[in-house]
Amino acid sequence: MEPGPGAQAVPGRWGTVVCVLTGASRGFGRSLARLLAPRLGEGSVLMLLARSAAPLAELAAELRGGGTGAGLRVECVAADLGCEQGLRTAVAALREVLPAAPPGRLLLVNNAGSLGDISKSFLDLTDPDEINSYFAFNVTSALCLTSTALQAFGKRPGLSRTVVNISSLCAIKPFKNWALYCSGKASRDMMFQVLALEEPDVRVLNYAPGPLDTDMQLLARTKTRDPEMRQYFQSLQESGHLIDCTISAQKLVNLLEEDTFSSGAHVDFYDI
Amino acid sequence: MEPGPGAQAVPGRWGTVVCVLTGASRGFGRSLARLLAPRLGEGSVLMLLARSAAPLAELAAELRGGGTGAGLRVECVAADLGCEQGLRTAVAALREVLPAAPPGRLLLVNNAGSLGDISKSFLDLTDPDEINSYFAFNVTSALCLTSTALQAFGKRPGLSRTVVNISSLCAIKPFKNWALYCSGKASRDMMFQVLALEEPDVRVLNYAPGPLDTDMQLLARTKTRDPEMRQYFQSLQESGHLIDCTISAQKLVNLLEEDTFSSGAHVDFYDI
Numbered sequence: 001m002e003p004g005p006g007a008q009a010v011p012g013r014w015g016t017v018v019c020v021l022t023g024a025s026r027g028f029g030r031s032l033a034r035l036l037a038p039r040l041g042e043g044s045v046l047m048l049l050a051r052s053a054a055p056l057a058e059l060a061a062e063l064r065g066g067g068t069g070a071g072l073r074v075e076c077v078a079a080d081l082g083c084e085q086g087l088r089t090a091v092a093a094l095r096e097v098l099p100a101a102p103p104g105r106l107l108l109v110n111n112a113g114s115l116g117d118i119s120k121s122f123l124d125l126t127d128p129d130e131i132n133s134y135f136a137f138n139v140t141s142a143l144c145l146t147s148t149a150l151q152a153f154g155k156r157p158g159l160s161r162t163v164v165n166i167s168s169l170c171a172i173k174p175f176k177n178w179a180l181y182c183s184g185k186a187s188r189d190m191m192f193q194v195l196a197l198e199e200p201d202v203r204v205l206n207y208a209p210g211p212l213d214t215d216m217q218l219l220a221r222t223k224t225r226d227p228e229m230r231q232y233f234q235s236l237q238e239s240g241h242l243i244d245c246t247i248s249a250q251k252l253v254n255l256l257e258e259d260t261f262s263s264g265a266h267v268d269f270y271d272i
Numbered sequence: 273m274e275p276g277p278g279a280q281a282v283p284g285r286w287g288t289v290v291c292v293l294t295g296a297s298r299g300f301g302r303s304l305a306r307l308l309a310p311r312l313g314e315g316s317v318l319m320l321l322a323r324s325a326a327p328l329a330e331l332a333a334e335l336r337g338g339g340t341g342a343g344l345r346v347e348c349v350a351a352d353l354g355c356e357q358g359l360r361t362a363v364a365a366l367r368e369v370l371p372a373a374p375p376g377r378l379l380l381v382n383n384a385g386s387l388g389d390i391s392k393s394f395l396d397l398t399d400p401d402e403i404n405s406y407f408a409f410n411v412t413s414a415l416c417l418t419s420t421a422l423q424a425f426g427k428r429p430g431l432s433r434t435v436v437n438i439s440s441l442c443a444i445k446p447f448k449n450w451a452l453y454c455s456g457k458a459s460r461d462m463m464f465q466v467l468a469l470e471e472p473d474v475r476v477l478n479y480a481p482g483p484l485d486t487d488m489q490l491l492a493r494t495k496t497r498d499p500e501m502r503q504y505f506q507s508l509q510e511s512g513h514l515i516d517c518t519i520s521a522q523k524l525v526n527l528l529e530e531d532t533f534s535s536g537a538h539v540d541f542y543d544i
Contacts, residue, residue, distance in 0.1 A: 084400065121470055123471070140400050143397055147397050183462040184459070190458035194447065194450060194455070198394050
């Protein structure tokens with residue numbers, strides 16, 4: 001049975017896991033890290049990646065001190081996945097840690113992402129550097145980290161490997177002024193569908209977490225160029241329809257525990 | 273009534289058009305250029321873009337000499353849209369030619385594209401430069417050329433603007449070893465859906481031309497890593513299911529003439 005959203009974590013329930021989580025320092029990533037840590041058993045490694053070192057270190061200290069598993073190693077990698085050097089740092093960390101990790105399960109969550117400049121219309125998107133940077137961060141880094149992690153962890157009999165793409169409704173539905181975000185998310189969803197086809201023994205999930213109560217939603221309701229769109233996001237907040245990160249992260253944890261999703265599927269918070 | 277695939281072009285039928293076509297030197301682009309040229313009326317401009325100058329110049333000479341419209345100006349822009357300098361050259365050409373073009377219709381066809389290295393599996397895609405280059409050519413250049421062309425042509429009352437994205441079944445369906453192509457095409461489709469939402473007076477079409485009998489299909493059946501996929505593409509050819517570029521380009525011309533497609537729609541060769 002799937003545990004309900006309010007279920008308590010059973011320490012170490014997932015056995016030995018190497019868990020890699022990008023965008024871990026705040027918002028959905030941080031909430032997810034807090035839910036995952038107590039589930040990781042003796043010998044597990046939790047690798048947290050984010051741009052900012054300080055909040056990452058704070059979170060790591062909190063998780064280490066949580067008494068949720070003396071055998072859990074929490075590693076922090078401060079790297080800006082949007083720049084060449086940052087991605088190289090992250091890739092090197094995966095190549096160092098993963099092959100040496102104890103046999104068990106690999107869980108990679110590609111959560112890092114950005115909205116792009118939503119104060120611009122499609123017609124304002126004329127700067128190649130801006131667009132290339134957006135795709136480098138939001139698409140290339142997710143692809144490179146996933147291929148690197150799967151290679152570095154290797155295909156060992158009896159070991160399970162799961163890759164999660166934090167997706168969005170925007171992967172399947174266009175929104176005004178969100179050309180970069182929508183096309184980046186559509187691109188990622190498709191990429192992970194191809195992975196699911198190619199690697200039937202890797203479990204692949206495109207999870208759309210719903211409209212979360214995060215800094216990104218604050219940007220959405222204040223910076224989106226189109227006034228009707230701003231109004232729409234404003235009304236989501238005012239009517240209490242924004243979702244708490246922990247609630248949505250718990251649904252993802254439930255999906256992973258239940259492990260019955262069709263590999264490569266796009267699963268939305270509201271579908272389950 | 274829509275003219276059938278075998279219908280003869282009526283010279284100048286489309287009035288004065290500024291037509292911009294990327295990837296014009298061969299395959300689908302060249303076939304399309306040959307069908308478009310005789311439809312462009314007095315004062316029209318046909319801008320052909322491609323990487324290779326020689327076949328572009330040859331095509332231009334052929335079109336100019338076709339006697340299909342003494343008033344048609346054919347411009348060639350040799351530019352590699354996958355590199356910074358090439359995109360800059362193309363953008364500069366649009367900014368020079370479009371504002372000075374006579375009032376009429378703008379038709380931009382984003383046809384240029386590449387397959388990526390399909391001899392690789394998803395797990396082999398670990399080089400950020402390779403992936404960034406792929407998206408720079410296949411996504412960024414289409415976005416920049418479209419925004420630039422629409423800006424440069426301007427929104428003038430009574431003038432119509434149409435943007436075509438040459439899409440693929442791969443935009444909506446994953447294929448093994450085609451992670452870059454599928455995710456690039458998915459990204460483009462979504463991007464143009466956002467454009468359709470933002471600019472209701474721009475007609476936007478995502479046209480999937482079907483499996484064309486081109487060099488790209490030759491690559492598909494010889495280089496795709498997965499043997500079953502190679503076999504599938506081989507059988508498409510052997511059973512005569514590859515589509516002649518002119519047949520598919522004619523269907524696109526019919527769609528544009530009929531002009532009843534829903535803006536932003538994905539329309540496949542086999543749908544019509």
